[in-house]
Amino acid sequence: MADTLVPLQRTHPLDARPSLTEATVGAVRVVDVSAQVQVRAAVPGPAADALAQVIGAPLPTRPGTWTPTPAGGRIVWLGPDEWLVVDPSAPSWDLEARLRAAAAPHGGAALDVSGQRVVLSLSGEHARDLLAAGCAVDTHPSVFRRGAAAQTLLGQAGVILLALSDDGTDYELFVRSSFARYLADWLADAATEHRTA
């Protein structure tokens, strides 16, 4: 039977929202990331060191920050012993296995959450206005610029918000995949004035 079937296709909750970018006047785009792995380790400590070794960069210890990885990904601070490792190309279960193998012997942990959240980029002149429509965190570039991260609410959805630029025009949003359509609809609705202006 298998030979009559096409290979397993990956789907994305926002496949059903093909006009999201258009509806937000170019502000919102779906970002395709291959792997997201949540890692846990005490810092400083051997588990954190072992994880850093695999990632190729140390885990950021300042709350509310993210740092880039050599693979072009990101390490996002989620808690005092918790990070989200984002990789643009590695197979997710593979990355989990490598990170878990490094951390588990030292009491750390790693788990594949690549399907747990989807990633949106939010950019351009309206980016901050869209955030201000439903996010209580101050995104002024003087206090929230490249390297800043916040786990907070946008509309009624929990998000991880990353600042990618120093001028308030480039952000990334991580949202749980079950909330992705709600957030997409919310963003499209928030952009109504930008669309009609």
Added chain:
Amino acid sequence: MSETTSTTATTAQARGSFRTPTGGRVDRTSPVTFTFAGVEHTGYRGDTLASALLADGVHQIGTSIKLGRPRGVGAAWAEDPSSLVQVEEPFPDPMLLASTVEVFDGLVADGVPGQGRLADIADSARYDSRHLHVDLLVVGAGPAGLQAALTAARSGARVALLDEQSEAGGSLLGSDELLDGRPALEWVADAVAELAAAPEVVHLQRTTVFGVYDDGFALAVERRTDHLGGAAPEGTSRQRVWRVRARRTVVAAGAHERPVVFTDNDRPGTMLAGSARTYLHRYGVLAGSRAVVFTTNDSAYRAAVDLADAGVHVAAVVDTRDVAPAHWAVELERRGVPLRTAQAVVGTRGVERVSAALVAPYDRAGLAAGARSSAGVEPEAIECDLLLVSGGWNPAVHLHSQARGKLAFDAGLGAFLPAERLEDLLVAGSAAGTFDLSSCLRQGGASAATALSELGLDVTAVPVPSAAEQPPSSSSSAPDLVWVVPDPSGDSSRQFVDVQRDATVADVQRALGAGLRSPEHVKRYTTIGTAHDQGKTSGVVTSGIIAELLGAAPDAVGTTTFRPPYTPVAFATLAGRDRGQLFDPVRTTSVHDWHVQAGAVWEDVGQWKRPRYYPLAGEDMETAVLRECAAARTGVGILDGSTLGKIDVQGPDAGVLLDRLYTNLMSSLAVGKVRYGVMCGADGMVIDDGTVLRVAEDRFLVMTTTGGAAKILEWMEEWHQTEWPELRVHLASVTEQWAAFPVVGPRSRDVIGAVFGAGGSEDGVDVSNEAFGFMTWQDTTLDGVPVRLARISFSGELAWEVHVDSRYALAVWERLIAAGAPYAITPYGTETMHVLRAEKGYPIIGQDTDGTVTPQDLGMAWVVSKKKPDFVGKRSFARAENQREDRKHLVGLLPVDRETLLPEGSQIIEHREDGVLPSVSETGPVPMLGHVTSSYRSAYLERPFALALVKGGRARVGELLHVPVKGRLVAVEVTSPVLVDPEGARRDG
């Protein structure tokens, strides 16, 4: 006093002739046409409904709520207690003030008697909100506010300047002041232009800060398109709520003029003196042709002089004080305006419009003494069509008070003033009781400078423009404090304290007579201050009247509590965009669109959309569910169980933590095995249940109920983080990571085998019972994608759960559907899931339990470990209350008639021999034994059945009980909750 009708003044004026030839802020090149009370009027852009109507000589707006007395325009802004209108076009909007509604082409409005009418069609306008963070929030763009904002802007601070009017200027809009020798409004224009160019300044007009809350949080409503009517741009929100978080706030919200209460003080044409001045200077409108000005203080003289200069015949200025201010007495004399000191207005004449003010010597004896000195003296009637009143000024202390700032009564002003400096909120200008222009400007700038320097910012001072010299203080007189002018005949029943509520001095006297003392109680007894204006003009007067009647100091009486909103805010505005499909997030699984295609009928489970059933053509829920149940029990069914909560538990102490939180042992579970578990609160009551997979020596996957997902993770974290932080264990939600599909029924092995067995998958799984036992799991891959299969059954049937990365879930689901086609695989929804589990007596936590049910009550003593020394809830099982024989147990109920579907929630009583529900009046309440928790029709049993919590239920198995259903008693047999396959023979296929 007789009610002699005199409409001479109004009829004498042709419509439109009350507009001054020049002047005012209205745009005389932009006429607008609107309809009020069925009559078409023309005004100008920049007019309010009130100013445009006054320009046409229309004073009466509506009638009062209880007495039906005519009501007019009482003021020029939101303090107006009386000009309530209903906007009909462009969209019905009740309870607005003519004095704040801006006119536009096509506006249709009517006056309303105290209450309006909500639209009976959906509001198609958009409403939204914005968060705004600033160093300094300045409330009010009058002189003090502008100076504060300029200071903050030049200092480089992040600033919000919010003002409720259509343009900046505040009191300067209604006056003819000069600043630095130029018209003050030129200074305003320069300030506005400078603020517009400052990058970190948000300056919004038509934006009312209506509430100040904790930690520098303020809410404001911006009326963005209301004034544009039909010309409002498509897509622009009509109103916007600004959620401002300010490190410091300067309140420069101005002051409200205060009326004096006297008999028949509610007639149209009676207006606050300063408001008439605003109508003149701002709108170019004369509020009447023949005016009497009644005052207790100097400020109303300005109105008298300005109106006289503009051509109004000022018939008299009546001042309660013995000595008039020298400066103003000269000005009046120069204009030939008669001045009457030590006199008061004691009544009025007129019906739809005031026609005369009745003036008599002022009786200082006051209310408490009753009317004496003026008794018998016939008041003098002075003809007028406009009666201007000033009892002094009330600083707008609302926001300071909302922020829990203390107030104190200032006897000189006769008003309550901020009595303390709050840490993050300062008050400046007339809101702080400062009334001369120079001081207001200075105080605005100084407040901003103080606030900014407290924040550690470098302050750039802004020079204060110089205002015209004030009359020397030697030529002014201290204000008089007059709340009520006693009625000469002692009748206080037409002395209106709250004009909107038709509440009078008599009502206050009645309240005090009933023993009430606090203004809070008097407010609720009399309804004073409960209308749209929340007592802006009546509140302090009420405190004053109470004080006077009780012989107490106003300070001791105090005020009612100032609460948000400052002015009314529509619910639609507060709801913003959280309505329609954005009202509550809709959570979807990866298979959602497939369910849509399959015609699923939805059930909302928390925020999730779950298929409830999939009707075929012509099926209702009952037939669809019977079909779906039959398929799962005789063929194969498939459910999207992706909404189940899933928690990854990792770390060397993972088993230890689970042992402490589950009632049974989890650490003894072998890798590759699955165990059902129950969690209880410390009180021993069941809070959640589900299966646990041991994924590795140091890793478990915990499955929770759909509704319990977030709560249980938080619960586990709470114990781990707060009680046992030493445990090396890490918890995380993987609910959306893993899709979960139960494939259920005697043919499920065929389907699972076809997709994942040796013939279906590259590393095929042996799905035989020997190789893949019940409550075990195995990992495999499909096209390289990891898949986990688990023999878990929530139906009692042979069943697998298929777990896969949700990104590949739809593809795997479609494989299963395709592979199941030969067996007529049937997708089923939550309703069938519920029936299947109930037939097996599996409880749904939260439906069959309610937070008072132990595992033992559910008949699940087997899930409670006897070996573990402790776990959360264990100690409570030994409590006497939890040992009682008559606790409610989960049992099955079978209606004896094999017909009746017992409504869930039905009460259960003892079996009655006569089959008749006894009358409560004869026997008293019938003892309740419990209630029905779940009830369904069973395709398998071919009869309806139910689960129920029944007192001492397990001992009653085999007994008959009665369930009242719509007035008749339905006999039910108590059974074990397990009605299908009690031996468990079906689960292995």
Added chain:
Amino acid sequence: MQMIKCPWCGPREEVEYHYGGQAHVAYPAEPAALSDEEWAHYLFFRDNTRGLFAERWVHTAGCRRWFNAVRDTVTYRFHATYRPDEPRPVTA
């Protein structure tokens, strides 16, 4: 909308948090050794303080960490927040 300062994430709006009741009420070391009355006291009895009160919060929408706070039950004002492993700070 109060701001609550998460010891990790800093000040955030109160909607991001869940309340967790009185702080520093330890789970008894040996529940089985307690009388019914003592156990009931642990289960059901909490202080009802007028004034400064130590209580637990969790930053649900943020870092998911539990922490403690000293809050004035009269004014609602937070006087301090601190991590679970820190002692209750001295507050005025």
